[in-house]
Amino acid sequence: MTAHTYAYKDPILTLNNVSIAFQGEPILRDINAQVLDVTRPNMQQGQVVGFYGRSGIGKSVLCRIMAGLIAPDTGTVEVGLAQQPVTPGMVGFVQQRYPLFDHRTLHDNLLVAAQRKHAPADARQHVDAYLERFGLAPHRRKYPALLSGGQRQRAAIAQQLLCSDHLILLDEPFSGLDVAMIDEVKRIIVEVTTMDELNTVIIVSHDIVTTTALADRLWLLGYEHDAAGALVPGATISPQHQYNLAEMGLAWHENVEAEPEFAQFVEHIKNEIRGS
Ligand SMILES: Nc1ncnc2c1ncn2[C@@H]1O[C@H](COP(=O)(O)OP(=O)(O)OP(=O)(O)O)[C@@H](O)[C@H]1O
Numbered sequence: 001m002t003a004h005t006y007a008y009k010d011p012i013l014t015l016n017n018v019s020i021a022f023q024g025e026p027i028l029r030d031i032n033a034q035v036l037d038v039t040r041p042n043m044q045q046g047q048v049v050g051f052y053g054r055s056g057i058g059k060s061v062l063c064r065i066m067a068g069l070i071a072p073d074t075g076t077v078e079v080g081l082a083q084q085p086v087t088p089g090m091v092g093f094v095q096q097r098y099p100l101f102d103h104r105t106l107h108d109n110l111l112v113a114a115q116r117k118h119a120p121a122d123a124r125q126h127v128d129a130y131l132e133r134f135g136l137a138p139h140r141r142k143y144p145a146l147l148s149g150g151q152r153q154r155a156a157i158a159q160q161l162l163c164s165d166h167l168i169l170l171d172e173p174f175s176g177l178d179v180a181m182i183d184e185v186k187r188i189i190v191e192v193t194t195m196d197e198l199n200t201v202i203i204v205s206h207d208i209v210t211t212t213a214l215a216d217r218l219w220l221l222g223y224e225h226d227a228a229g230a231l232v233p234g235a236t237i238s239p240q241h242q243y244n245l246a247e248m249g250l251a252w253h254e255n256v257e258a259e260p261e262f263a264q265f266v267e268h269i270k271n272e273i274r275g276s
């Protein structure tokens with residue numbers, strides 16, 4: 001365990017009493033959670049939030065709410081230093097199945113995204129830079145159907161970075177990737193979060209070890225029980241299920257997986273998920 005010096009500044013994402021039901025069935029209930037800008041001396045330190053929960057509990061639904069793609073029944077999502085209500089396009093969202101336009105080349109897919117944020121000449125420059133950075137330059141003229149799963153994944157992440165501001169949601173970014181590719185996506189995430197102080201990546205994943213190793217904060221979506229011990233419908237993120245890994249000395253270590261405290265913490269999280 002190594003303690004780093006850090007401090008918290010302004011909120012960059014706030015969930016206030018977010019609830020949603022589908023056809024009368026509560027899915028998410030009263031979610032209150034916040035991401036603050038974490039700062040470290042002489043560094044550009046973005047934030048990484050790991051987000052867990054059992055399959056079908058509502059993680060992807062909450063992602064769509066955080067991305068402004070669906071409105072919650074109650075509550076608000078506020079993003080950025082100005083804490084504005086989220087609208088579609090403000091938050092980058094790499095969905096569980098990453099959509100690219102099949103009739104455009106990889107380059108043109110990225111250009112469409114970049115032009116949503118940048119003037120045409122700048123957009124081209126940004127696209128070239130991202131193609132290089134993500135090791136996709138040799139594939140620029142390929143259509144999405146010809147890309148491998150990992151290439152598609154990186155393309156989808158690049159696409160979202162090109163058109164959104166600082167917040168990016170990755171829903172299952174490691175699924176279907178081999179170990180080398182997982183390492184590569186991990187590197188990209190670290191790179192993204194050290195590119196700008198405000199950059200924030202929220203990773204929804206069943207790969208608890210990989211995600212916890214990257215994160216400085218964790219949210220666990222689960223069910224609560226009422227006073228009589230009955231399960232309350234609708235999943236929520238209880239205060240005791242919002243973990244601060246920086247405080248625990250488990251954030252920003254390259255080899256944190258090798259630490260006994262890390263293994264203990266992962267075991268704890270797994271047990272919480274099993275019991276939720
Ligand atoms: N548009 C919708 N209408 C009705 N029910 C929906 C809708 N979208 C999602 N659901 C339901 O909400 C619940 C949560 O789904 P969600 O996709 O968020 O799960 P998840 O936690 O992401 O699961 P996984 O880990 O398997 O991806 C599921 O029961 C799902 O069937």
Ligand SMILES: [Mg+2]
Pocket residue numbers: 059060061096171
């Ligand atoms: Mg999901």
